[in-house]
Amino acid sequence: MTDRALDVVEFLLTARVYERDTDLDENDLPPAVRSALWDGDGVPRPPKATGEAVAEATGIADPWEEVASLMFTERDSFSGRIRLVDDEMAKEWYANRAEASRIQSNPALAAAYEGEIEDVDHAAAREANRPVQADPQWIDGLLEDMFDEEDEEMLDLVEVQAPAEIETTLDDLVLTDEQQVETEKVSKAIEHRDYLAQVGLVEVGKLLFVGPPGTGKTSTARGLAHRLDLPFVEVKLSMITSQYLGETAKNVEKVFEVAKRLSPCVLFIDEFDFVAKTRTSDEHAAIKRAVNTLLKAIDEMSLVKDDVLLVGATNHPDELDAAVWRRFDEILSFPKPTKSMRADILRIVTRGIDVENFDPEEIAANTDGLTGSDLRLVLREAVLDALVEDRTTLAQTDLLDAVKAFEERDHLRNLDSLEEAVETGESGEEGHDHGHDHEHDHDHEQAPADADD
Ligand SMILES: Nc1ncnc2c1ncn2[C@@H]1O[C@H](COP(=O)(O)OP(=O)(O)O)[C@@H](O)[C@H]1O
Ligand SMILES: [Mg+2]
The missing domain is CATH 3.40.50.300 (P-loop containing nucleotide triphosphate hydrolases)
Structure with a gap:
């Protein structure tokens, strides 16, 4: 039997338990089940456990195929509903395959198995379940x-x-x-x-x-x-x-x-x-x-x-x-983050990304004054720059380069036009007669040595 069959049976059994035990309400259904069975302003009795609903909750494309060979399942080809023809058999089948912790994460099932399986406690399961008000x-x-x-x-x-x-x-x-x-x-x-x-x-x-x-x-x-x-x-x-x-x-x-x-x-x-x-x-x-x-x-x-x-x-x-x-x-x-907070933020924002030689402390040391949002922008820049080179793995140097680019941009943003004009004049490396105003000509801007870091 596949895990997928277990998923489908869990869904059907949950729907069944909910249908029969009228002490239960929507807060006894795991959010994915609840959302798939939702109709109007609640989950009706009996719930509409169609193949589509099962697919929505479990992510399994053809749920019926997974459980068609089981003796206790049946499909109504007209309504598309999949149902259990023998609840007790289904319950036993499921209990033999699912761990207690899995049952405990489903309050409806916890209610059904409470007293029969050790460590299964309906009240605690319900308490831990995300409430319907959050959906x-x-x-x-x-x-x-x-x-x-x-x-x-x-x-x-x-x-x-x-x-x-x-x-x-x-x-x-x-x-x-x-x-x-x-x-x-x-x-x-x-x-x-x-x-x-x-x-x-x-x-x-x-x-x-x-x-x-x-x-x-x-x-x-x-x-x-x-x-x-x-x-x-x-x-x-x-x-x-x-x-x-x-x-x-x-x-x-x-x-x-x-x-x-x-x-x-x-x-x-x-x-x-x-x-x-x-x-x-x-x-x-x-x-x-x-x-x-x-x-x-x-x-x-x-x-x-x-x-x-x-x-x-x-x-x-x-x-x-x-x-x-x-x-x-x-x-x-909400102050700007300290160095150690910046390192922690970097660890969080890079969670899903491969970074070779990743040293958040080093980047944190180079990003005084940057906020969490700035650090996110830095990362985005590094990711995009790597993509341009057809890479999805970053290196520490990519991040450091992105910090530099960010600071140059940030510096430009903070200069008022007068200062900017003066500075451009001073750093006139290519200073032969520019016929135009430099106010927005960033290429000529040199970030000064980072004295204030
Ligand atoms: N202390 C922090 N830890 C983790 N991420 C942060 C932090 N501060 C800001 N960010 C990230 O920066 C982005 C912008 O933050 P936001 O909450 O909109 O800031 P604010 O409302 O103060 O302008 C969010 O994506 C957030 O995740
Ligand atoms: Mg805000």
């Missing part, structure tokens, strides 16, 4: 239920991501000690929000992430949503400034309304410094009104009451005034 289908269904045609346009203001769709998890991020402690704390606070309500501790769940671009603020907020299995609702403040300024305050209200309807969720408000920018431009009374609406909405929002974790982020903390600061329970700093 994209669930979020889609929720969005459909919560927003009818009339207020569908509210959803244009935000981006909603299911936790299962979040690719960068907290494990993929190199966090400072403080960031680790805070993410741990807020995770606990969410888990125990009922307890916090009970003891009257309601001032938790509003975080402000502060730091330069590319230091992991957005990724960390997403990672939190992933860790907590909550939908991630993202809004960029610059995006909700309606061209009709009068609408902006209303848009702010709508964003919070969306978050409340989707709760429990993480509401991520990016570009918080936008608040500050508009505060000084007093010609825009409408925007001022929007800012006040925003601040008030933040005041009224509560993790404990509304089940919304609020995370703000800004690249320019210096532009925020006390009125904003004081609305957050916790300010979390």
Whole structure:
């Protein structure tokens, strides 16, 4: 018997157990099974275990072929449904071939085998299983239920991501000690929000992430949503400034309304410094009104009451005034990574790539001032350059070259045109009469010795 047959039987048995044991719900199905059997707003009884559904969940192209020779399977060629004709036989067949740990990773099966097989515990299996609320289908269904045609346009203001769709998890991020402690704390606070309500501790769940671009603020907020299995609702403040300024305050209200309807969720408000920018431009009374609406909405929002974790982020903390600061329970700093953090980030971003003589410490020592996002760009550059030479294996030197190229570009970006003109004039190696302006002529630019590293 092949592993593939085992996969197919597991699927059929899971569907069968779910069908018959009405104490079970969608959270007892492993995500792949659940997603393949999903129909409308849940998994129906009986589930539609067609060959197609099995193929979707297992990745096996022709599931029936794998199990056709087994005595306890049958296919209805009209509906395409594959089913078990003898549950007990199937159950025994499966138990003889699957390890306990495999059964334990499937809560429905754990329920079926609990008491019969050692180390199989349904409650623990269910607890460890990713909940249905994290599935994209669930979020889609929720969005459909919560927003009818009339207020569908509210959803244009935000981006909603299911936790299962979040690719960068907290494990993929190199966090400072403080960031680790805070993410741990807020995770606990969410888990125990009922307890916090009970003891009257309601001032938790509003975080402000502060730091330069590319230091992991957005990724960390997403990672939190992933860790907590909550939908991630993202809004960029610059995006909700309606061209009709009068609408902006209303848009702010709508964003919070969306978050409340989707709760429990993480509401991520990016570009918080936008608040500050508009505060000084007093010609825009409408925007001022929007800012006040925003601040008030933040005041009224509560993790404990509304089940919304609020995370703000800004690249320019210096532009925020006390009125904003004081609305957050916790300010979390996202500094540029230290040398050892850079080495760790490099280890993570190169995980799927072959690098000969890889020495992340050496690259880290050469990349003072670069952020996690910069390091990703460096790697991308190295990979693309190697591809140009038809290589998919990198060497340490490729990475070092990419760092140099990155720094030259970065240097150019930071020069203002006056400085640049002067420098080009000075390093006039090919300095015979250029008939054109050099402002964008990068070939003539020499990166100065890296004195500031
Ligand atoms: N500390 C870090 N560890 C790992 N990757 C990082 C880190 N900081 C940034 N990155 C990577 O850089 C990219 C941009 O990060 P992002 O979260 O968008 O930064 P920000 O929101 O602060 O501008 C992401 O792909 C992220 O994975
Ligand atoms: Mg960001």
